[in-house]
Amino acid sequence: MIELKNVSKTFPNGVVGLNNINLTIDQGEFICIIGLSGAGKSTLLRSLNRLNDVSEGEIIINGESITHANAKELRRMRRNIGMIFQQFNLVRKNTVQRNVISGRLGYYNNWQTLLGLFSKEDYQRTEAALEKVGLSDKLKVRSDSLSGGQQQRVSIARTIVQEADLILADEPVSALDPVTSETVMNDFKRLNEELKRTIIINIHSVELARRYASRIIGMRNGEIVFDGPASEATDQKLNEIYGKAIFENEAQASREALEAEIEHRLQQDVSTEL
Numbered sequence: 685m686i687e688l689k690n691v692s693k694t695f696p697n698g699v700v701g702l703n704n705i706n707l708t709i710d711q712g713e714f715i716c717i718i719g720l721s722g723a724g725k726s727t728l729l730r731s732l733n734r735l736n737d738v739s740e741g742e743i744i745i746n747g748e749s750i751t752h753a754n755a756k757e758l759r760r761m762r763r764n765i766g767m768i769f770q771q772f773n774l775v776r777k778n779t780v781q782r783n784v785i786s787g788r789l790g791y792y793n794n795w796q797t798l799l800g801l802f803s804k805e806d807y808q809r810t811e812a813a814l815e816k817v818g819l820s821d822k823l824k825v826r827s828d829s830l831s832g833g834q835q836q837r838v839s840i841a842r843t844i845v846q847e848a849d850l851i852l853a854d855e856p857v858s859a860l861d862p863v864t865s866e867t868v869m870n871d872f873k874r875l876n877e878e879l880k881r882t883i884i885i886n887i888h889s890v891e892l893a894r895r896y897a898s899r900i901i902g903m904r905n906g907e908i909v910f911d912g913p914a915s916e917a918t919d920q921k922l923n924e925i926y927g928k929a930i931f932e933n934e935a936q937a938s939r940e941a942l943e944a945e946i947e948h949r950l951q952q953d954v955s956t957e958l
């Protein structure tokens with residue numbers, strides 16, 4: 685369980701990123717955080733694994749304060765938190781295997797890490813994780829030879845071998861086309877349903893949020909202005925989050941882009957990502 689108690693973040697330049705956030709997230713939830721650019725979504729997500737220090741309040745994960753954790757405690761707590769970024773954050777020249785197995789680094793000490801001494805079990809974990817995301821055949825391939833969608837799935841496989849209970853994803857599908865975005869969102873869904881991971885995703889697509897999340901958190905100006913089941917994220921509520929009806933246009937545009945992409949792929953007979 686994650687608890688945020690009166691959490692605020694003011695950046696050194698005086699900008700308020702988060703303003704008195706109170707939130708409880710249970711193990712196994714699938715949450716999408718939505719809101720306009722600058723609403724505070726990334727600041728919130730990055731506070732959860734302390735990539736951002738908060739200015740006030742406290743964040744407690746499974747009964748332990750990450751806010752007040754010392755370096756050793758922080759390292760241990762972060763082992764349980766996977767992070768996925770918009771630009772995949774893979775070592776591009778390394779093989780897929782190397783990138784995925786690096787999810788185990790938190791379990792090794794420094795000299796083992798330096799020597800790259802991974803156990804047989806970790807190599808097996810790596811293969812199993814790649815199978816889960818449909819990339820078994822890419823094990824020995826250089827990561828930068830993969831498509832964007834495949835790279836994002838490699839980073840998801842890395843969090844699987846990390847065995848992190850909590851997965852944070854900051855705009856994981858923003859750089860991907862609509863069809864590939866669905867594939868990646870389905871990977872998150874499987875992680876949630878089959879491996880019972882807690883998933884928290886920052887996402888610009890309201891449509892994807894509504895379809896995949898069990899709970900939606902809407903942010904505006906560093907505050908939570910909506911928090912409820914996806915079924916309650918009505919057009920009127922979204923209007924309050926965004927201040928205007930852009931979501932209607934976005935849903936329409938997203939549907940059209942998806943249809944166009946499917947049509948394009950059918951014509952080209954490209955089915956590798958489907």
Ligand SMILES: Nc1ncnc2c1ncn2[C@@H]1O[C@H](COP(=O)(O)OP(=O)(O)OP(=O)(O)O)[C@@H](O)[C@H]1O
Pocket residue numbers: 695696697699700701719720721722723724725726727728
């Ligand atoms: N390192 C920083 N220094 C100063 N201000 C920052 C910093 N990081 C974020 N901010 C500001 O904090 C506010 C919240 O930013 P944040 O990146 O969390 O928004 P966001 O909702 O994730 O936006 P986007 O969807 O564009 O990623 C914005 O006003 C932003 O300019």
